[in-house]
Amino acid sequence: MEVQIMHDTPGRPVIPGWRLIISDAGRFWAFRNHLFPRIAVRAGAQSAVDADTFEEVQAVIAEQEKTARDAVAGVTS
Template sequence: MDDGRSSTPEPAIPGWRLILSDAGRLWASRKEPFSAVAFEAGAERTVDADTLRAETERQEAIAREAVAKEAHEQQAAGQVIS
């Protein structure tokens, strides 16, 4: 019985879109761009790897660390964080 819901499964990596290339290689692209601070720290929005979950988690960790460092530096300098 069709209940009108999509049969497409939820993404395997929340917040990331999985892509299969013509060559059969898996890629993951983050749905939302990283902040400028995270990007400058090396977080990449689109990755390919044999272990996509580990690679996307690595990119998220880079972004978290960069944002936390920036917030800490702003706080240490007495700047208001918005």
């Protein structure tokens, strides 16, 4: 299997704060550039996710970021 790291290149998919890797089969993996705070991890936020399409990986990342925000907000409220 061949994988390709997706850099900030025009025409390539990018998700700010995350590094994307795509396999030759077209599967996407995303790794957060900085780990989530411990409280967010305990709430279920994952810093590494995968999906079949770019749109799906975007949605999974959005879920992880929301989980992290909600966990941090719950601590500060």
